[in-house]
Each structure stands twice: as structure tokens, then as C-alpha cells.
Amino acid sequence: MKEKYTFDEIVTHLKSSGFVYQGSEIYGGLSNSWDFGVLGSWLKKNIKDLWWKEFIEKSPYNVGIDSAIIINPKAWEASGHLAGFxxxxxxxxxxxxxxxxxxxxxxxxxxxxxxxxxxxxxxxxxxxxxxxxxxxxxxxxxxxxxxLMFKTFIGTLEDSKSTVYLRPETCQGIFINFNNVLRTSRKKVPFGIGQIGKSFRNEITPGNFIFRTGEFEQMELEFFCKPGTDLDWYKYWVDYCFNFVKKLEINEENLRVREHDKKELAFYSKGTSDIEYAFPFTDWGEVWGIADRTDYDLKQHSEYSGKDLNYLDPETNERYIPYCVEPSVGVERLFLMICCDAYERQQLDENDERIVMHLHPALAPIKACVCPLSKKLSEPATELFNELSKEFYCEYDESGSIGKRYRRNDAIGTPFCITYDFDSENDNCVTVRDRDSMEQSRIPISELKDYIKARLIF
Ligand SMILES: [Zn+2]
Missing domain, CATH: 3.30.40.230 (Herpes Virus-1)
Known part of the structure; x- marks a missing residue:
């Protein structure tokens, strides 16, 4: 069972090791704004790549788009954000x-x-x-x-006619492209449209580090299905999302799925579940929301745009507005959950302690660090680094003792340290040291790429 750490300790580690920087730090910061650093930008990218792979590439149903952040304000009227958000x-x-x-x-x-x-x-x-x-x-x-929407102006006139908004969610950009996707993708109901992108909410009470911020990234899927099949698909996507989180190697005792009761539901929703994580700063915090939104969104956009968003079933010739199931998750929320769950301070013996981030190798910013045992070996070790860099993101480190180099890499979640030593010239092998078990194995250089790649599979 893992020891629990204070949120302060974890945040301090993320700030000091290059995952997250205070936004606009040299100007004294900006309320509720954070920048993702040398390692954090990698972790974010890896999270987004995995989502895209699992929800778009691997799914037989789904396609992706990338819609504009600033859209016609009538869309926000239709969605209810202008009046009610x-x-x-x-x-x-x-x-x-x-x-x-x-x-x-x-x-x-x-x-x-x-x-x-x-x-x-x-x-x-x-x-x-x-x-x-x-x-x-x-x-x-x-x-x-x-x-809560950020307001700005398009063009040079700052008047009400030129007022536009930064999107508070990415999904409306999907709904307004429903007909375009149908026309250009050959998809038939049931199918989904996903996208990853920035959203903006002028939150008055932000907080808890990157848990709630005014500017954030969403990964949303809008899944369209025939009315009457929606509750089955809703269950399908709750399970799909929960499995995704488990595959990230999040400890299951820190996870739960919470179904909203009737009075919590939005008036148009038939069911909503949150995947929640036991963050150190709260009992349970929402990470992922999965909602059955019925035909509310497409109906609204149909009415406000005057365009027919009915679907014509090619087999039965039925016309209907599809129901929609929406799994919606924030990249920063997943990021924070992953880091809270991965962080461990381990007492190795009386005088030796290490911080280790047990990140799934597919998430780890740096996959391997090449460490020559001596600077005299820098030439063949650099050659090895160049070779590995063609396949995945690596680092090269020849400063300090081997032990110190291992510790540096443990603290940022690098799953493998590769030591090139004086024997390597003769036996064509290197020592691969595993981050979690700290075990060392002698691996032929010719097998090294495959050895590491096998462990990066999600
Ligand atoms: Zn007062």
C-alpha cells in the first residue's frame, strides 16, 4: 500500500523538477495561470497522444476534428451558455x-x-x-x-455586434460540424467525433494548483446513436473511460465511478457518471464526466441555425435527431491525477532516500537515459544515444556519479537508465537499470531498442 503524501509536497516536486511553472513568473505571476515545463509539456503530449490513439485511432466508430476556438456567438445562444453559464x-x-x-x-x-x-x-x-x-x-x-465565458471582440470595433467568446468547452465545435462530418467521413450512426483543444472559463474561485484553471485543455468525444440505444452506449463509454484510467496504472483504491442522482442531472440528461480520484486535497475530485445528453444539443443547433440536423438512416429510411453520449475529460486533471498517483518518497536505508515517479512508461517524458560510466566512453555512448533517439525521446547524462544519475531520473519518472561501461566495447552489451525495481540486467545492444519498445506499449 502506498504512503499518502501532502499535496504541497507533490506540487513542490512538480514545480522544482520542470513539470509545471508558475505562469508569468517574472512578472509576479497571473492569477490561476500555469505553464507546462520541459517535462510537463511531454507528459501532456503523451496523455493527449494516448487519448487520441485509444478514442480515435483504435475505435472502429470514431473520427477526429479540430474546430476553431472562436465560433459564431449564435452557437453559444443555442447551447445556453450566453444565458445560463x-x-x-x-x-x-x-x-x-x-x-x-x-x-x-x-x-x-x-x-x-x-x-x-x-x-x-x-x-x-x-x-x-x-x-x-x-x-x-x-x-x-x-x-x-x-x-464565465471570456469575452473579446472580432475586428476593430469594440461593440456588441463584434462581441465573441473564447469557447468554454470544445464540444459545441463538434455539434456544429455534425453535417460536415457525416458528409465527408462515410460514418453511419452509431459514430463519434472527438477533439482535443483549449477551453476557457473565467473561474472566480479557481484553485488547487492545476485542478481548476481559467485556461485548460479538453479531450471530448460526442458519440451519436439511435434514440433508445443511448443508455447502452452510455454504459459502454463509462467502462471504456474507466478502463483507460486503469491502463494508466492508477491505483484502483484511489478511483471510483460515481453516478449522479436524479436531482443532480441537467434537465436534458438521462444519466451522468463521474470518474473520481482521491486527490490529496479533497476526498474525491472529478476527473472524467460521461453524460447521456439525449438529442438536446443537435436539436438546439438545428433550431437556432435553421439547418436540418436530422439523420437519415440509410437502411431503414428513418429520420431522427441522434442521441449523444459525451465522455469529457480535462488534460490537466488527468495530468494531476497521474502525478499524485505516481509520486513516492522511498526510504531505501537509514541514510538513503529517493523520490520516484512511477509513471507508466508510455507517459514518461524521457523513456531512457544513456549514462556512460566514464567520460572516456562518451563517444560510443553518444552513438548509442543517437541511435535510440530515432525511436523515442532519450537523454544523455555523463555528469555525477552513476547513483546520482539514477536518482535524478527516478525523480522524473524515466523508466530506464542505460549504463555503457568498459565491458560494453567487448561484449556489446549494456546494463539496463529499471526505475521501479532498481534491478539491473545485461542486455545486448542489438536488442536494446526492442527491449525498451516492448515496455512502452500501452
Ligand atoms: Zn469585505
Whole structure:
């Protein structure tokens, strides 16, 4: 059983080793903004590549697209984001602090204000005599909705006619391309359209490092099926996503699937499940949401665009708006879950400790580190590095003792360290040291690529 570590310890490690940097650090940072570093950019890329492989390439049903971030604002009217995608905010009239009303109520009283109207929240704030979390006074404006979409302008005129929004989710770009994909892909229902891309939400209460940020990347699949088959497909995708998470080698005791009860569901949804992870900062945090969205989205876009988004079944000649099942996950959430789960501080003996990131080799930023035992061996070792680099991302390290080089690589999750020593010239073998077991094996150089590639399979 793995030891649990504090969130602070894990975050400190991710920042100090090059996974995540504070955004705009030299300017004092920017609220809620993070940059992915030398190793973090690799981990993110590897996560996205695996998702694309499992959800698009390997699936017989799905295709991918890459739609624009800024789309016609009418699409946000149709999706309900212009009218309803908001949090109720209150301002403190004394100190000018601004707070999300539901969070302030929850923190002060433990009462949930989820789904309450702004008027009901005002009443709760009055009845419980809630004080400002900053200045401690009780003098608030009325609660009012604050839209979470980032607003900007297209063209040179900054007026309401040129107002556009940064997308708060990638899926609407999929729905509005439904007919285009049908026309150009030869897919028939059931089929899915996936995409990976940035989304933006002007979150008022961000937090927990990269768990909730204003700018993030989503990997979404919209899976279209015949009405009546939707609940079967919903179960299919819940299992598919859960298996994906398990294949990432996440400890199962830290995972659960939570089905939303009826009153939690959006009015158009027939079922929603979250895959949750036991993050160190909370009991359970949502990682992946899988929702049966019925025909809501295509119907809305059909109505607002005036375009027919019915599907004509070529076998039965039936016309219908397909139902849609949506598995939606944030790259940063998976990233954080993977890192929390992989992190371990191991006491090897009384004076020796190591930090090791048990990343699945397919996720590891660096697959192998080539370490010549002595600088005198740098020429053949560099040759070996060049050869391996054609296949996967490697590093070359000849500084410090071998033990130190192993520790550096353990801490960033490199699964293999390859030592080129004085015998290598004669026996054409190298020593491969395994990150997790720390075991060393003598492997012929001619078999090395295949040896490593076999362990990178997801
Ligand atoms: Zn105040």
C-alpha cells in the first residue's frame, strides 16, 4: 500500500523538477495561470497522444476534428451558455471583495447553495448573517449572475455586434460540424467525433494548483446513436473511460465511478457518471464526466441555425435527431491525477532516500537515459544515444556519479537508465537499470531498442 503524501509536497516536486511553472513568473505571476515545463509539456503530449490513439485511432466508430476556438456567438445562444453559464456573485460594499455566493455560503454555514437562485442566495446570506471572508463585515450587494465565458471582440470595433467568446468547452465545435462530418467521413450512426483543444472559463474561485484553471485543455468525444440505444452506449463509454484510467496504472483504491442522482442531472440528461480520484486535497475530485445528453444539443443547433440536423438512416429510411453520449475529460486533471498517483518518497536505508515517479512508461517524458560510466566512453555512448533517439525521446547524462544519475531520473519518472561501461566495447552489451525495481540486467545492444519498445506499449 502506498504512503499518502501532502499535496504541497507533490506540487513542490512538480514545480522544482520542470513539470509545471508558475505562469508569468517574472512578472509576479497571473492569477490561476500555469505553464507546462520541459517535462510537463511531454507528459501532456503523451496523455493527449494516448487519448487520441485509444478514442480515435483504435475505435472502429470514431473520427477526429479540430474546430476553431472562436465560433459564431449564435452557437453559444443555442447551447445556453450566453444565458445560463454563470455563477452568482456578490461584492462586499466595505472592502470591495468579490465572491462566489454559493462558495461563501458553503464556507460560512456548511449549507449547500447549489442550484439556488440569486434571490434565494441573498436570503441565505441575510438569514445566516454571513460575514465577508476578507473584512468580516456584513454589507453585500445583491447576488447577480456573472458569465464565465471570456469575452473579446472580432475586428476593430469594440461593440456588441463584434462581441465573441473564447469557447468554454470544445464540444459545441463538434455539434456544429455534425453535417460536415457525416458528409465527408462515410460514418453511419452509431459514430463519434472527438477533439482535443483549449477551453476557457473565467473561474472566480479557481484553485488547487492545476485542478481548476481559467485556461485548460479538453479531450471530448460526442458519440451519436439511435434514440433508445443511448443508455447502452452510455454504459459502454463509462467502462471504456474507466478502463483507460486503469491502463494508466492508477491505483484502483484511489478511483471510483460515481453516478449522479436524479436531482443532480441537467434537465436534458438521462444519466451522468463521474470518474473520481482521491486527490490529496479533497476526498474525491472529478476527473472524467460521461453524460447521456439525449438529442438536446443537435436539436438546439438545428433550431437556432435553421439547418436540418436530422439523420437519415440509410437502411431503414428513418429520420431522427441522434442521441449523444459525451465522455469529457480535462488534460490537466488527468495530468494531476497521474502525478499524485505516481509520486513516492522511498526510504531505501537509514541514510538513503529517493523520490520516484512511477509513471507508466508510455507517459514518461524521457523513456531512457544513456549514462556512460566514464567520460572516456562518451563517444560510443553518444552513438548509442543517437541511435535510440530515432525511436523515442532519450537523454544523455555523463555528469555525477552513476547513483546520482539514477536518482535524478527516478525523480522524473524515466523508466530506464542505460549504463555503457568498459565491458560494453567487448561484449556489446549494456546494463539496463529499471526505475521501479532498481534491478539491473545485461542486455545486448542489438536488442536494446526492442527491449525498451516492448515496455512502452500501452
Ligand atoms: Zn469585505
Amino acid at each position: 454563470s455563477d452568482a456573485m456578490v461584492d462586499c460594499k466595505e472592502c470591495k471583495g468579490r465572491f462566489r455566493a454559493d462558495n461563501m455560503i458553503q464556507d460560512a454555514t456548511g449549507l449547500s447553495a447549489e442550484g439556488k437562485t440569486p434571490e434565494e442566495m441573498d436570503q441565505m446570506i441575510e438569514e445566516n448573517n454571513i460575514k465577508c471572508p476578507v473584512c468580516g463585515k456584513h454589507n453585500f450587494t445583491k447576488a447577480r449572475p456573472f458569465n
